[in-house]
Amino acid sequence: MAFSERVSRLKSSLIRDILAAAQRPEVMSFAGGLPAERCLPAVDWSQLPAGLGQYGMSEGEPALREAIAAQARDYGLDCTADQVLVTTGSQQALDLIAKLYLDVGTPVLVEGPTYLAALQSFQFFGADCLEVSLTPEGLDLDALRLRLQERRPAFAYLIPTFQNPSGVRYSTANRAAVAALLDEFGVTLVEDEPYRELSYDGAPARPLCAQLQRSAWIHTGSLSKTLLPGLRVGYLIASPELLKPLRALKQAADLHTCRMSQWQVLQWLGSERYGRHLQEVRAFYRERRDGFAEALTRHFSELADWQIPQGGLFFWLQLKTPLDTRTLLDAALAQDVAFMPGEPFFAEPDRHPGLLRLNFSHVLPERLDTGLARLADVIRDATPTYKEL
Template sequence: MLSQRTARLTSSLIRDILAAAQRPGMISFAGGLPASETLALPRLEDVPDGVMQYGPSEGEPALREAVAERARAMGMRCDASQVLILTGSQQGIDLVSKLLIDPGTPVLLEAPTYLAALQSFQFFGADCRSVALGEHGPDLDALRAGLAAKPAFAYLIPTFQNPSGRCYDAAHRDATAEALDAQQVLLVEDDPYRELVYDEACERTPLCARLTRAPWIYLGSFSKTLAPGLRVGYLIASPELFPYLLKLKQAADLHSNRLSQWLVLSQLQGDFAGHLARLRTLYRERRDQMHAALSEQLGEAASWQCPPGGLFFWLQLNTPGIDTRTLLPEAMARGLAFMPGEPFFPNAPAAVSAMRLNFSHSDPASLRQGVRLLAELLHEQQEG
């Protein structure tokens, strides 16, 4: 009775973890939530009258223009007519899946990659292939070979990647764009973390800005900088792809919430730069606190790169062969939630001995206490 794709709806492990992480007293490194104290309630003065009525599927014209202006400042060629406002950038992943994936369609991803994108692509039946992500970007030989096999698209998160926190350097950005252009493979670039930069020297110009021949879809979000609860994101697409995406958006939910589009616009037009600066200061402190706690408690048990931006540490246990999913029940019993590494891999190896730790949502005391709980658990594990 149900569709074939429904059988590909993946397990509820992640939902279960995130739900359990809400329990009182639980320290959660599991989700990717902004710090709640950074989420100011908006004032609703001067809201234009029309926002309660049906609106355009494309989004509010003034917000599309503001997004285009910001995209141009990032180095992209972008007209407002290429901007589609979304109900969160997660919706962009759904639209991309509908636009591009039939059962068996090959798709190229980083390993590890954003698990909710992976789930959506697999749900629509994609043949998900992966390229290992190194410290400064993807394995370029593997990337070129993967693109030569002509996937329908490559889904990449070059800047402060989820879950790894890594940021492609300029050489890897250039080489990746060149390889995409050479094969004319469509790039879907997911870029929700770019404003959360803590080490300013990072190269952050989008890959889309470097392309000259390959078509592209760029996904952006206001959830990490303004308010996830408003569900406002956007995509920017090559002109030839835009009309399809617009029809798909209309079929999905007619248009995005107009009140929230207006609230986002009014914040972009206010002191958004100052807000971002404060956000970076707060999150940089928390990153440094988690890095210090990890160095103190887990310096011998695990390895990690201190992330130059974004929301996550990606912790690789030094003892191989431990599937971190097996650690989770005991961790949660002691009051700590984290995200095991396995669901982030398109084709997971036998035992993924990595985990993702969020540092934006916990206060300093919880960061220290959570790392202490994790260290105790890992040390017992090694002894036991």
């Protein structure tokens, strides 16, 4: 069986295996990034126009593109509907971006850690992913400058708002400095903001793309975290010079995104009802986050360090005694607990042991203590320091 060379880089997805294991109802899963069932709104299809059955435009429905552009302008990103491309989930935006830029060996600048599925998609297309470390304030600016002086990446892939997995929110000063550096070196920015609306402590900052003077940019977003992931509606907004090839790539990928889904999203985006829904979702997740933080303090204070995320769906734990957290998975699953090891979120996994990502939105509060206590026990059992005590 002769597959393409790139298939040799197609990783059997760890996420996929973990999520499959976490399907068992008895499993307490801290692994995924699924919205809580309680946060999925009931939607009404009764007004769906009949005309949407026909083929649609590759760019997306004009009215939805307008609404997405209007929302982006509210965020502070100056753009028109022409610059919007509706995608089949924001995952598809990553696929289109990879096709647009990547040959084998093309350098791409990524955060360390970064979103696992983006890393996998870029590496699948042959990218050489150059990591720049995150600090609690955003990107490590000295490291960023050094990286850019060494090699010119095809683009920088950044998640400045409630970064996945770390939860980091780039500060205002850090955003300005990163934008200036990307402009200085003429590096294209891909800014991924799926968690932007899941903000629990004040409004999110202006997109980094909006602060560029010179570099090309692609801003991506999703309705999966705030509305319904099953609709598969995401989008990208790009600087004008990128639109023509991106549209052709979208057409080649799936012609266009489901028009009924696009219509449904349009019923929400920018509406008062959507505003109320977002308020409720934020309040719900804020409470879950705070409860999770308290439970973490009870069970993990001696084991790990963490920051309280101001948005998104994850805590990012650094073990005090680093060990390869991938080796903990089987023991955790045997105790009906699932989590995401931290190593795969790095371009060089083996250099970053001792981190793990815990989702706080999914496990019911009444099962939280049981789940975290079991996970803490699994970590203690695997840690030499504790074994010796």
